[in-house]
Amino acid sequence: MAQGELQIHKTPDGTLQVALSGEWKLANSLPSPDLVRNEIEASPRISRVSFETGNLTGWDSGLLSFLVKVVGQCSGCDVPMDREGLPSGVNRLLDLATAVPERKGARRGTERAPFLARIGESAVSFWHSVLEMLTFIGETCVAFVRLFTGKSRFRGSDLMLVIQECSAEALPIVSLISLLVGLILAFVGAIQLKLFGAQIFVADLVGIGMTRAMGAIMTGIIMSGRTGASFAATIGTMQVNEEIDALQTTGVSPIDFLVLPRMIALCIIMPLLTVYADFMGIMGGLIVGVFGLDLNIVEYYNETKKAVSLTNFWIGIFSGFVYGILIAISGCMRGMQCGRSASAVGDATTSAVVTGIVSIVVATAIITVICNILGI
């Protein structure tokens, strides 16, 4: 098919005749409207522009956008434009496009704010988000007080549903990840310990490493990606659907109804999952010990039992509990703060996972330092 082509003739009476031929469609590469302007600017004698479209075989918005630019150029150069030669459909669309003048002030400014202003704005918005987080935590605490005084309402079936979603359904991935983490710890440790012929201490390394920190951290990160994200997406979608508004106007506090069951579920489930992850991690270490380091199963078991004290174990469980609270807070909070659009739900989910993981790592650091100071 012939591409869109442009031929420009000048007639002696000062008319610039623009002949359009071929297929003027967006998919083809079209001539630039600047050709017409150059002609107009080159010869000041031109008194009008006219069009000839006898050989035009087809057109779409490509032709239209070309013509809109030509119209702009002609009126810029004060040359009248004769649109009679154009197809009537094109003429009507051109009228439509130029019918409503651009609204003043509607166009968004493109200039960027100065550097310092942008720093200031980010700082202010960071401060606002800190305040929002504190408000949310405060509201949740108040909701817990209401719960203990028997004034708060949520449905027991909701709690059971959340517990099911974040416990049994999370087991496979928690098993896999913690088994592999145990394996990795054992391999990395074994390389060094073998140098001293002290392979048996792999059991100590894996046992203490898993129970004291890694079991809880890995569970926390998995749950943050899995459950925290799902909390944010669920609550965010409810926000988009006005379901949260409907709760509020019915007199049900969304915190009581949505946040409490999720938080309670995670507080119960995270310590349990942590214990499970500890166990799976030790199993991973055992596999490496038995098959890679030629250790005896009973030997490995006894060494683990000797090394892992109950204190290590409790620290892990306590960390798991704290991570549960953090995941629930970040997931629910981002969901409640969600805007009213589909992309806002995506942002809320992303931000819930990021907040969850960052706060888990920070909490781990704080717990470790405190344990160090207490000497446990």
Next chain:
Amino acid sequence: MNTPEAHIIVRDLTMAYGSYVLQRDLTFTVNRGDVFIIMGGSGCGKSTLMRHLCGLKAPAKGQVFYGSMNFWEAEPDERDRMMRRLGIMYQSGALWSSLTLVENIALPIELYTSLNAGQIREIASLKLALVGLAGFEDYYPSEISGGMKKRAGIARAMALDPEILFFDEPSAGLDPVSARLLDDLILELSESLGTTVVVVTHELSSIFAIGNNSVFIDATEKTMIATGHPRRLLEECGHPTVRNFLTRGEARAELKPGETPVPCFLA
């Protein structure tokens, strides 16, 4: 006919998002038993005005009175009690997606009455039957059509036999016949229960079919430019924006140069 009793009084209300003022100086009265229409072009703040009236967003300035109670300056407990007497149907229905239809309606009843589960279910089923959804008790909101969601939304709004029912764009997204049926339902409910009804809409056929009082808010003037019975506004209001709105632009009303538009507040 009795003299009308003011049910909702809005006084000098200014709505703003941050420093952006959406509407200012709104002053109007909704009488008991009225079907009151809040109308205006898209994006003029109709839904936001409803959020101010039903307790979801505090006004930047001005007051909302329910009878003699100053709604936004009252104690939070008192405001909660008032909110319980309002029923709201949201634009999309806003049914709680994790609950079945009957549970959606039962939830507010469970919260504020001491009935047993059987009685609550009975009442909830009755409300569903009133909006023509008998038999759909155990469906989830995702399993029913948009029109049915709106009906279920009405049933939930009526759960606690409210004094005032709010409707946000009841006919948006419905085919003409369903929209008409919904209008009839709203009218039927307001007449048989004596409920005051506030409808946010820009649907002309609904406005004329059900409204007996209205306020027109305008995005360019940022305030209200007409109040009164919609049919009387159609006949008497000279403001070009209102005329064009009420006639779907067929009036082609325009201002002569130098003329200022006159707001039209019919008693």
